[in-house]
Amino acid sequence: MNRILVTGATGNVGRHLVTTLAEGGVPVRALVRDPGRAGPLPEGVEVATGDLTVPGTVAPALADVETVFLLWPGFEAGAAQPVIDLIAEHARRVVYLSAHVPDSDEPVTFHQEIERSIRHSGLNWTFLRPGGFAANTLGWAEQIKQGVVRWPYGQAARALIHEKDIADVAVHVLTSAGHGGAAYQLSGPERLTQAEQVAVIGEAVGRAVRWEEQSPREAREQLLAAWGDAAFVDTALAAWGAFVDAPEEVTDTVEKLLGRPALTFRAWARDHAADFR
Structure with missing residues (x-):
């Protein structure tokens, strides 16, 4: 049976993914950097130690693997090339968790560079391109409290997607045929502004939460102190600003692939209410 190696196995998407694969009886191997800190994984999941940024540690995890779910842990596309080469040596297929990039004249993103490398690798490939992750609003947790x-x-209006939907789409693509060469744009089922997202989270936790507009200049200073990468901060602020006049696109890809509606942001907020209390 097709053995699947899942990278990013302890993250928001990866943990749902390995759990669902294991429950379905699919042989799955989880790549983790530190098994002692990975937390419990479902019974039947094989754990392999490795770090994608140190390619030599990844090779043993690829033994007897036919398919790889790849999530790249950084913003340097060039560093991914040795790992893509290793995957191509051992496996037949890769499903890459990429990102939706609106058509623009902006420079090529690292996701697009990695996609290009995968296209030229000889692997059978599928790209999952979600828009905004609902889980990113966890960054507001302390302020929500x-x-x-x-x-x-x-x-700024976005169609945020529940990580469970990304994982379920990944399971479907990993365990069924007909997805080679496909690039799936994924989103949640509705647009909400950031102010509306905050109100929905407040409803989920049973507490009124108010939005207070912050100037981009002040936000930039705070984000620079937290993230330290001026280019990344400026790109993030420009993207958020763009969603004011050009809201994020809503797609029906999740429903078409899974045969059920995509999960709403309200459902996500209820699932994560404890994180905001």
């Missing part, structure tokens, strides 16, 4: 979220671009 205080009852006020100060953030820029409250009217």
Whole structure:
């Protein structure tokens, strides 16, 4: 049977993915950097130690693997090339968790560079391109607890996707035929502005939460202190600002692939209410 290696196995998407694969009886191997800190994984999941940024540690995990679910842990596309080469030596197929990039004249993103490398690798490939992750709103958790979220671009509208939907689409693609050469754009089922997202989270936790508009200049200073990468901060702020006038696209890809509607942001907020209390 097709053995699947899952990278990013302890993250928001990866943990759902390995659990669902294991429950379905699919042979799955989880790549983790530190098994002692990985937390419990489902019975039947084989754990392999390796670090994608140190390619030599990944090769043993690829033994007897036919398919790889690849999530690249960084923003340097060039560093992914040795890993892609290793996957091509051992496996037949790769499903890459990429990202949706709106058509623009902006420079090529690292996701697009990695996609290009995979296309030229000789592997059978499928790209999953989600838009905004609902889980990114966990960054507001401390402010939610205080009852006020100060953030820029409250009217930026996005169709945030539940990590369970990404994982379920990945399971479907990994365990069924006909997805070679496909690039699936994924989103949640509805657009909500950032201010509306905060209100929905407040409803889920039973607490009124107010949005307070922050200037992009002030936000930039705070994000620079937290992230340290000016280019990344500026790119993030520009993207959020763009969603004010050009809201994120809603797609029906999740429903078409899974035969059920995509999960709403309200459902995500209920699932994660404890994280905001």
